[in-house]
Amino acid sequence: MNILVVDDKKSVRDTISKFLVSLGHSVNTAVNGLDGFEKAQKTPYHLYIIDHLMPLMNGIVLSRNLKKTPFCAKTPILFMTTQGIDSVERLPEFILFSRIISKPINETTFISVVESLTNIVNDEELQRIAL
Template identity: 70%
Template sequence: MNILVIDDNKSVRENISKLLTSVGYTITTAVNGLDGFEKAQKESFHLYIIDHLMPLMNGATLTKNLKQTPFCAPTPVLFMTTQNKQSVENLPEFNLFSNVVTKPVNETKFMSTVKCLLGNVRTKIAL
């Protein structure tokens, strides 16, 4: 399973990548929303993990752009934020997120969420 991790914080990208590769996922990283959007259009991914607040293109705008791109639209989005969940729920793009986690991430809960989202992808692939 290929996952694209988009976060402007290098240590967050590295920690999430290390966590996910340790259980066998293939990880590609992007340093901001624009970089992530370009990579998403060039390669197929099973999950996007997107940070909320980034330069050049924030996570909400990136998600909106991905969902408007037919090649990328079916891929689930795990949205990460340092904001409280209520402020994220007020975003116009909220319904485009498959799930939302707050930072710093709880590794156990994070991995459970990733496995759940990827399990839904496997089910769709099998149909």
């Protein structure tokens, strides 16, 4: 799977990339929402992993923009936050996110969530091929 990780902290991008590569995924990274949006418009991804609070364009605005872009709209979003999952669940944009995880990231939880999302993508692709 081709995955885009969008986070303003290099250490987080590096850690997540390491986890994903160990699972056999191809990973690209972006340093903020604007960078992520530009990359998403140029390359097809199977999953977006997006941080909540970033400069230039935060994760909520990025997610909203991705869902408004036909090329990107159906791609699942794993949303990461330090603000608490409860606070994100109260946002009107909550429906844009496939899953939400808290930071700091727990490796076991993260891998489990990514595997569940990539399995959904695999199932949808198999259904399209069968049609």
